[in-house]
Amino acid sequence: MSAASRTNALTIALPLAPWRRMWCWLVLRLLGLLVRSSSLVRLRFVHAAGWIIVGHLPSDDGTGFRPRPAMIFLSDHDGDLAEYVAAFGVVLTWSMNRAFGCYEGYPGARPTRPFVDFVERGRTRELVRYAAYREVTLTDLEQAVAVADRIAELQRLPDTADDDAFAAAYQRLLDVLALAPQPVVPSLPRGLWAALRSRSTDPGLTVLVPLGEGRTPDAAAALGELAGRSEALLESLGGVHFARAAIVPRVGRGPASAPPVRDHVLFNAWFDGDRAAFVRRLSAQLDETALDALWGCCVGYPGADDVGVLADWILRHRLRFTMAVDTRDGRSVAEMRRLVDRRERALDFVTRGQGEPLSEIRRQIPTLWSGEA
Amino acid sequence: MASIDWDDIQGNVLRGYGFDHGHHLVFTVTDAAAARRWLGQLVPAVTPGTPWRTRPVTTLNLAFTHRGLAALGLDRQALASFPPDFREGMRARAEHHLGDVGVDNPDHWEPAGLHHPGAHILLMVHASVAEAGETHAFLLASDASDYGLQLVANERLGALSAGRPSAGHRIEHFGFVDGASQPAVEGALPPTTVAGHGTPLRDGGWRAVRAGEFVLGLADEDEPAPPPPAPAELTRNGSYLVYRKLAQDVAAFRALVADLAHRHQLDPGLLGAKLVGRYADGRPLLPGGREGTGGRHGDPGDGDDRPLNDFRYRDDPRGAACPVGSHIRRSNPRDGLDFPPELVSRHRLLRRGMPYGPPLPPDATGDDGVPRGLIFVAYCANIGRQFEFVQRHWLNDGNGFGAGYTPDPVSGHGAAPRRFVLEVPDRGLVFLDQLPRLVRLRGGDYLFQPAIRGLRYLAAGP
Numbered sequence: 154m155s156a157a158s159r160t161n162a163l164t165i166a167l168p169l170a171p172w173r174r175m176w177c178w179l180v181l182r183l184l185g186l187l188v189r190s191s192s193l194v195r196l197r198f199v200h201a202a203g204w205i206i207v208g209h210l211p212s213d214d215g216t217g218f219r220p221r222p223a224m225i226f227l228s229d230h231d232g233d234l235a236e237y238v239a240a241f242g243v244v245l246t247w248s249m250n251r252a253f254g255c256y257e258g259y260p261g262a263r264p265t266r267p268f269v270d271f272v273e274r275g276r277t278r279e280l281v282r283y284a285a286y287r288e289v290t291l292t293d294l295e296q297a298v299a300v301a302d303r304i305a306e307l308q309r310l311p312d313t314a315d316d317d318a319f320a321a322a323y324q325r326l327l328d329v330l331a332l333a334p335q336p337v338v339p340s341l342p343r344g345l346w347a348a349l350r351s352r353s354t355d356p357g358l359t360v361l362v363p364l365g366e367g368r369t370p371d372a373a374a375a376l377g378e379l380a381g382r383s384e385a386l387l388e389s390l391g392g393v394h395f396a397r398a399a400i401v402p403r404v405g406r407g408p409a410s411a412p413p414v415r416d417h418v419l420f421n422a423w424f425d426g427d428r429a430a431f432v433r434r435l436s437a438q439l440d441e442t443a444l445d446a447l448w449g450c451c452v453g454y455p456g457a458d459d460v461g462v463l464a465d466w467i468l469r470h471r472l473r474f475t476m477a478v479d480t481r482d483g484r485s486v487a488e489m490r491r492l493v494d495r496r497e498r499a500l501d502f503v504t505r506g507q508g509e510p511l512s513e514i515r516r517q518i519p520t521l522w523s524g525e526a
Numbered sequence: 527m528a529s530i531d532w533d534d535i536q537g538n539v540l541r542g543y544g545f546d547h548g549h550h551l552v553f554t555v556t557d558a559a560a561a562r563r564w565l566g567q568l569v570p571a572v573t574p575g576t577p578w579r580t581r582p583v584t585t586l587n588l589a590f591t592h593r594g595l596a597a598l599g600l601d602r603q604a605l606a607s608f609p610p611d612f613r614e615g616m617r618a619r620a621e622h623h624l625g626d627v628g629v630d631n632p633d634h635w636e637p638a639g640l641h642h643p644g645a646h647i648l649l650m651v652h653a654s655v656a657e658a659g660e661t662h663a664f665l666l667a668s669d670a671s672d673y674g675l676q677l678v679a680n681e682r683l684g685a686l687s688a689g690r691p692s693a694g695h696r697i698e699h700f701g702f703v704d705g706a707s708q709p710a711v712e713g714a715l716p717p718t719t720v721a722g723h724g725t726p727l728r729d730g731g732w733r734a735v736r737a738g739e740f741v742l743g744l745a746d747e748d749e750p751a752p753p754p755p756a757p758a759e760l761t762r763n764g765s766y767l768v769y770r771k772l773a774q775d776v777a778a779f780r781a782l783v784a785d786l787a788h789r790h791q792l793d794p795g796l797l798g799a800k801l802v803g804r805y806a807d808g809r810p811l812l813p814g815g816r817e818g819t820g821g822r823h824g825d826p827g828d829g830d831d832r833p834l835n836d837f838r839y840r841d842d843p844r845g846a847a848c849p850v851g852s853h854i855r856r857s858n859p860r861d862g863l864d865f866p867p868e869l870v871s872r873h874r875l876l877r878r879g880m881p882y883g884p885p886l887p888p889d890a891t892g893d894d895g896v897p898r899g900l901i902f903v904a905y906c907a908n909i910g911r912q913f914e915f916v917q918r919h920w921l922n923d924g925n926g927f928g929a930g931y932t933p934d935p936v937s938g939h940g941a942a943p944r945r946f947v948l949e950v951p952d953r954g955l956v957f958l959d960q961l962p963r964l965v966r967l968r969g970g971d972y973l974f975q976p977a978i979r980g981l982r983y984l985a986a987g988p
Contacts, residue, residue: 159925195864231925236915243869264749290925327955331947332844333928335864500945504957507790 158287160200163234164277164419165226166401169206170257174222177206177255181476184248188478190344192244194336197291198237201395201423202228203477204252205359224255225472227359227421229395231290238272239265252476277419280376281398283387285486289493296333297492300499303329307518319515330500356479357423358431359472361401363415368450372418373400375446386443390434392425392486398447418451425485429468436463495522530575530713530737530744534763534977536587537573538652538878539905540711540740543585545652548683548880549663550901554644555597557674559987561647562598564673566985574978577715584653584662589767589975590984591615594646599988600760607755608974611909612766616971617641623914625922625940630967638679639969640769645678648769648973656684681771683880683901695808699774699881699898700936700964702798703808707835707858709735709874722835725871726861732836735871739912740905741765747871752907760984763977768875768913770902770970772937776886777893779964790956800948801935803854808834811848813841838862846949851929853936856920863926873916875904899965909972937965 169177181204193199205225230237241249242262249262256275260267286294303326310319339347364372376398379386387393401417424431436444437460444457455462481489502521506514530540537543555561573585590598592613596605611619620626628634635641640648649666653659667677686697698704710723712734724732725747738746742754743762754761783801787794799805839855839862842848848855850862858874861867883898906912919925922940924932931942935958938944944961976984 159923159931232919233915235911236919239872240865240869243866266748266752288931292925292928293930296928296930324954330957331949331955332850333930335928500957504959507957
């Protein structure tokens with residue numbers, strides 16, 4: 154992953170503080186209800202994020218164990234990690250202290266330096282990372298949506314609308330092209346209602362599978378090799394917004410008598426459509442080498458020969474988000490890309506059209522997207 | 527409030543000298559023990575930050591690259607305790623952390639300069655009289671050679687006087703007042719103007735920025751005593767120095783302004799002001815057609831410059847007066863972001879740069895081939911959080927301002943499409959695209975400027 158990318162990923166998997174599991178579950182559920190009317194909306198960094206409390210790790214080799222619960226945090230966000238964390242620490246101090254406060258050794262959100270250090274130390278580096286629109290920020294997307302709305306408004310204007318009505322609508326387009334609209338934080342009741350109505354409390358696919366004894370270096374090497382062609386592979390799957398694979402070291406801590414806690418492979422993806430269909434697509438369309446690179450070193454990996462068996466195995470290892478934030482609002486990858494492309498074309502159109510009479514601009518508006526792929 | 531040890535902190539960090547002439551001498555250490563002896567003898571001559579009773583004719587300050595600290599024999603543990611940004615240096619971080627790509631990539635930098643692998647020590651001489659500075663620099667270079675230090679670069683700097691509204695102003699080669707809104711530092715001596723220079727408060731007031739944002743070991747905007755790298759004897763009261771040689775294409779700037787003004791039928795003075803965010807004489811662009819009044823200013827300590835700086839962007843959220851993508855609004859967004867202003871103050875820099883090269887004659891229409899530009903020197907306590915963040919996320923990308931993936935039209939680097947939007951009364955929005963590059967990076971590096979005690983620690987050696 155290029156550090157210069159405008160969007161980045163963060164993966165944290167650390168043990169929970171003792172006796173915090175139920176408390177954390179309650180806290181995250183509560184935050185999940187409040188998040189839509191919180192300052193998170195104002196921060197405008199997060200494409201997708203969520204917490205998963207890992208209470209019991211499913212294991213295929215009969216060495217099931219119940220380690221100290223851990224919590225995984227995943228995010229795909231805009232900007233640098235340090236700034237992302239510091240901004241959250243300052244703007245959402247209370248929420249951060251509740252959510253990250255579940256982690257063992259959490260130093261508090263303020264001052265932000267120890268908080269940033271805690272996240273830096275605790276993060277797990279993604280060995281594979283994919284973003285369908287990695288140079289497009291959330292602000293860009295929101296602006297693109299606003300531009301599309303304004304152009305739709307212009308295109309809906311009846312031929313009988315007078316020039317003043319067209320000029321006013323065109324000015325509204327110029328305004329959103331010049332400056333991305335400010336995010337509006339909904340009132341608490343509206344936010345609550347939106348959260349309750351949302352069906353995306355457990356979006357995407359997150360899979361955590363234990364590695365075989367001593368297989369961590371092999372898995373790291375295989376994922377490292379996969380990274381080079383993951384872009385093309387995940388692009389070919391279609392409809393994947395974000396994806397990552399990482400080796401999570403020793404999630405949680407078991408009692409001394411328990412079998413040693415293993416390193417795990419974490420795979421996470423946010424995609425369009427149905428989860429089962431995505432898993433089947435993943436199992437069927439990724440080539441054998443790629444699937445082996447992802448899970449070949451994991452305990453119980455059934456191989457890539459039988460798509461159905463593999464899909465079932467993947468789904469058996471699925472983790473559920475305790476709380477998730479998903480700002481895609483149901484828009485598909487294709488839609489996101491089209492919106493961004495249209496914003497660019499609208500900018501070119503407006504820039505070229507400066508100085509032209511409004512009647513000429515009005516003549517061209519209905520065919521603005523003609524010839525679009 | 528932590529007290530500032532002015533006798534220990536080197537001069538020109540918290541309080542700018544404001545001299546018109548400068549020399550930057552860059553040396554390679556060939557014999558560590560000899561270089562430490564030289565340093566030990568030099569320390570008493572280093573100018574501290576102590577307020578002056580009488581203004582000296584020349585000053586001397588010095589800073590070290592990370593490889594320079596290694597060349598002086600600093601132990602591995604101490605070298606490793608510095609943060610990655612300083613350890614790795616500007617060249618290594620150019621592409622991913624700074625967006626210095628294309629013509630700004632290190633492959634295209636000048637063959638000699640501070641980025642040279644042998645650049646270890648930077649000596650900075652500032653002077654009120656050119657000849658005095660020249661003599662001081664010459665004597666220092668001769669003395670250093672006796673201790674096996676090799677001079678690898680010598681940069682002459684000089685303030686520009688043409689078009690300077692008053693002695694307190696600094697002008698850069700494009701003809702604009704530069705460095706008008708330096709941060710006001712808490713505890714500064716003499717007390718400086720805080721309005722317009724500090725952290726904007728919600729009640730309409732301003733608060734000085736904590737000194738720990740610029741000096742290691744002092745309270746910063748976030749915590750009372752952030753630990754400096756070890757050993758504290760070396761790093762306490764020290765600062766990181768960011769050094770960038772920026773070539774300015776003055777002919778291209780003039781041509782751009784003239785061409786756009788003609789094409790869009792705008793006043794050239796107003797157009798230039800919209801790109802920069804201030805008029806050439808320093809007056810800010812304020813909403814409702816108000817304009818700040820010109821006046822004596824420069825470093826905050828130079829006098830009451832509230833007419834030039836006591837303004838907020840909250841009053842101009844859409845950038846109708848001062849475009850959100852303009853140079854000064856990106857460099858210091860004040861309260862213009864949807865964040866608590868204290869977060870903005872975590873990205874402030876104390877700028878102590880100076881122009882190099884002669885001015886392009888006012889009537890020149892094309893480039894004369896003479897190198898000119900700005901030696902950008904900035905002090906901070908965290909290179910990544912302060913300088914690199916501002917360069918990459920504010921100057922090279924307008925996302926944080928709602929201005930899309932666009933660079934600062936004046937000094938932004940990177941791969942973003944060079945677009946800009948401005949608003950003109952009675953004309954509305956004007957969209958500009960395909961703006962030319964006006965500033966090109968010619969080299970640079972990160973240095974550490976220890977306090978006087980830190981210099982003695984270095985001179986004492988292992």
